[in-house]
Amino acid sequence: MGKKLTDFFKLNIFKGDKGLWMIYFLLCMVSIVTIYSASSQMTFKQEAHWAPLVEQIIFLVAGFIVVVFISKVPCKYFKLVALVGLPLAIVMLVSVLVMQKGVNSAARWIQVFGISFQPSEIAKSMLVISVAVILSKMQKNEKVKTSKGVKNMIRATKGGHAKAFKIISVITLLTCALIFPENLSTAAILFLVIYVMMFMGNIPLDLMLKGTAVLVVLAIFFVTILLVVPEKNLSFMTRAVTWKHRIESAMGTQEVDSTSQEFIDKTRQVMMSKAAIAASGVTGVGIGNSTTRDFLPHAESDFIYSILVEETGLFGAVFLLLLFVMLLIRVGRVAQKCDRFFPAFLVVGLGLMMVIQALFNILIAVGLFPVSGQTLPLISKGGTSILITSFNFGMILSVSRYADKVEEKKERKRLKEEQLIETDEIYSSEGIN
Numbered sequence: 001m002g003k004k005l006t007d008f009f010k011l012n013i014f015k016g017d018k019g020l021w022m023i024y025f026l027l028c029m030v031s032i033v034t035i036y037s038a039s040s041q042m043t044f045k046q047e048a049h050w051a052p053l054v055e056q057i058i059f060l061v062a063g064f065i066v067v068v069f070i071s072k073v074p075c076k077y078f079k080l081v082a083l084v085g086l087p088l089a090i091v092m093l094v095s096v097l098v099m100q101k102g103v104n105s106a107a108r109w110i111q112v113f114g115i116s117f118q119p120s121e122i123a124k125s126m127l128v129i130s131v132a133v134i135l136s137k138m139q140k141n142e143k144v145k146t147s148k149g150v151k152n153m154i155r156a157t158k159g160g161h162a163k164a165f166k167i168i169s170v171i172t173l174l175t176c177a178l179i180f181p182e183n184l185s186t187a188a189i190l191f192l193v194i195y196v197m198m199f200m201g202n203i204p205l206d207l208m209l210k211g212t213a214v215l216v217v218l219a220i221f222f223v224t225i226l227l228v229v230p231e232k233n234l235s236f237m238t239r240a241v242t243w244k245h246r247i248e249s250a251m252g253t254q255e256v257d258s259t260s261q262e263f264i265d266k267t268r269q270v271m272m273s274k275a276a277i278a279a280s281g282v283t284g285v286g287i288g289n290s291t292t293r294d295f296l297p298h299a300e301s302d303f304i305y306s307i308l309v310e311e312t313g314l315f316g317a318v319f320l321l322l323l324f325v326m327l328l329i330r331v332g333r334v335a336q337k338c339d340r341f342f343p344a345f346l347v348v349g350l351g352l353m354m355v356i357q358a359l360f361n362i363l364i365a366v367g368l369f370p371v372s373g374q375t376l377p378l379i380s381k382g383g384t385s386i387l388i389t390s391f392n393f394g395m396i397l398s399v400s401r402y403a404d405k406v407e408e409k410k411e412r413k414r415l416k417e418e419q420l421i422e423t424d425e426i427y428s429s430e431g432i433n
């Protein structure tokens with residue numbers, strides 16, 4: 001029995017960047033504590049006090065298994081995942097739009113063998129992997145002679161810039177166009193991540209600016225259509241009326257009665273979220289002592305940050321922000337260690353996606369961004385989100401394992417060179433040729 005236990009610990013399943021593992025476990029711990037408090041409405045409806053918490057723990061355990069398994073996979077094999085995964089995700093996105101079965105007035109879910117999930121979550125990861133592959137194929141590392149010696153220059157292969165930009169633009173616009181009708185914020189986050197990846201992948205700014213200009217023109221045209229066309233004629237897109245109201249509200253042109261029940265229902269989430277944050281203070285009201293969780297719709301998902309701030313105060317708010325900032329920093333360090341382009345682009349893209357999504361959720365909770373249904377990665381309730389985020393975390397840790405091996409090889413090479421130099425010096429001092 002003792003030998004088996006020793007062998008188990010020798011497996012060392014927590015390989016890779018230790019800082020990333022710590023961030024992952026801390027986010028999971030925050031999720032368990034916050035879900036217990038934020039899911040009061042669900043426990044009341046289900047008449048089962050522990051049901052939401054148990055369900056969340058089950059998904060987190062399943063997510064941990066995913067992280068461990070994926071982190072063991074060599075990162076070079078993720079290229080094959082995108083080859084199959086992106087076309088499959090696009091097919092599922094089309095299926096969602098065709099079926100139009102909405103949850104909370106948005107058709108974002110699909111059912112396979114009785115299991116509901118959001119194809120957009122899968123599409124995000126597959127697109128990031130695909131873009132990392134394309135950008136890595138374009139790069140060319142050359143040694144260039146300068147007046148001060150020789151230095152490495154990263155350049156594009158012949159015609160690589162334009163070709164990569166065209167391919168990335170096509171697959172990104174196709175994917176975002178399929179997500180956009182029912183989940184505008186997710187499409188916007190995905191586009192922003194790909195835009196940053198292209199910038200880091202040496203795509204010329206003139207190409208990117210031209211593409212952006214075209215999108216801005218299309219966006220202005222779309223907004224104009226929303227404002228001009230009557231609401232009854234916008235039924236072809238389930239979220240169009242909602243967008244129209246939000247644009248009019250932002251422009252101050254929407255005529256609303258602030259005392260009407262309709263207005264109260266629409267603004268209830270934001271008002272209760274702000275009330276929760278306002279009641280927090282520096283130290284908060286204490287874990288499990290939230291008073292707004294019983295009145296805040298979707299407190300366990302979209303507005304879980306508000307409950308966290310209310311109960312833990314400024315300390316909890318800053319602590320969670322620092323976790324995501326540290327995630328981005330650790331991802332950047334992992335990318336710097338990589339000696340190949342694909343793992344570097346992949347880890348940066350996945351890290352950016354999680355951090356930007358977290359930032360969107362926080363901005364929504366504090367009332368600085370329109371309500372859009374973005375969850376807080378690994379913390380909000382939701383099986384699809386947890387499993388896909390865990391898959392992404394596993395890929396990041398896989399790249400970190402690869403980066404550690406690269407560092408070890410460099411260190412061994414450096415030590416070997418030092419030993420050779422010392423040996424040469426000894427031979428020279430003894431007069432041995």
